[in-house]
Amino acid sequence: MTEQLRIASGAEHRWGWPVLKNLLRAAGALLLGAAVALLVSPLAAAHISAELDGAGPGDFGVITLGVPTESGKPATTKVEVRIPDDVQLRTVRAAQVAGWGIDITKRTIPPIYKDDGTPVTEVVDSVTWTAQGPGIPPGQFGQFALYVGPLPDAATLALPTVQTFSDGTTEDWAQAANEGEDPEFPAPTVTIGATAGAADGSSTLASVIPWAALGFSVIAVALGIFAIDRSAASRRSTDVAADA
Template sequence: MTTHSPARRRAALALGTTAAVALLVLGAPLAASAHVAVSPDTATPGSDVAITFRVPNESATARTVRVEIDLPTATPFAGAEYDPVAGWSARVTTATLPTPLSSDGVQVTEAPRAIVFTAAAGGGIADGQFQEFSLALDLVPTTGRVLLPVTQTYSDGTVVRWDQPTPASGAEPDHPAPTLYITDAPPSGDHAATAGDGGPTIAAHGEAAAGAGVSDPTAVILASAGLAIAVVALVVALFAYLRPRGRASGPSSRPQASGSSSSSSGSGSPSDASM
């Protein structure tokens, strides 16, 4: 029968708790990963394209209540429509073009400048949730790529601006702008990305924080190493708990030898006495 001393059980429990906490703490940045992104991220010049933005909420205390998607003015789209979202109102703002565009034989003098989604009172995107916003854009411009910056506003006044270009190297900035690649190829590893990759850093009072998200290579390496250490600690804890300390005491030759010795001593006494 195997036994486990209270000290051994306490040690195993401590190691197990440490491992669990390490998994939770080190895994939290990975779970919180969620950049604002667009899907698909490629389009053909001169075509119409339907795209979807996925906007996550990364605040534990506030809701996302406003989402503004900016469209380019230097290389504009001829038109834009949005898919209605329950609990949100939307409007398209336009700007006069310096040079008219031709779309289906029609001269276009105004182009969409932004689409603004606003949550109804008491609504919005809550902690741990995301919302998708779909657009239909007309006449994709002939250019390498277009940035589609998103401004995310929270109910506590926090503003996060997703407006940083991703370099050709693919090294993702802290707050990358959703990008539609037209004649340019997406950076390495970006084309396969979906609308839920990466993670923002939220700042208060209208400014985006400068901290790196989990997409930062150093953060990913450290988190992975920490998770590996936590798993090893958990295995050690289980081994320490399950390993037998030793066999329970039972009949053995040693007590018998002791008894025999005593018996011999006892039987020898009469002989000595008789002598």
């Protein structure tokens, strides 16, 4: 009877555990491959981003645009930021960027008034930075800042932006990013006021959750394989001891 149990245990070791272990190893390889694919595949273009320093409606603040040049594209040589027609910012000042020139255009509006009663009849329509050198090479990014205000009494502010490359081609980042949608060329948008942090946090959390799930899956498979290897090693040790 003991000999029969030992033979059955050996058969289980020869057929059950190796097959299961190979399946788990294959699953682990697939998960790792999926992780690598997510990291290197161009599922979404490198969007132009915009960040506000926390200023709220009626305040003055700094908006910083991050402009990347994707790998495989020509260098970025011009960045044109447009102020929407329905937004009237009395003050728009562009930060100097080393190696770039600045051009500002204005439009005429019905008078708006400063706190001291001074009328304002012109507001900035667009700000354009033009590279005086090589621009932003592929695989790198540049930052362009605007000091603006008073900020509108609105939840968000979109700044449509045209990105021009050294070969003359352009990308117009002007599409509205409605809830639940992922446009190809969304306009860089900031959230105004204290809700900015909450909105950014929600977005960050939403993007982190799938990666965390994938990471935990990979870890779980690795631990499973480790446990099976330990179990198999223990069985082999038991078989050797029994044979002795």
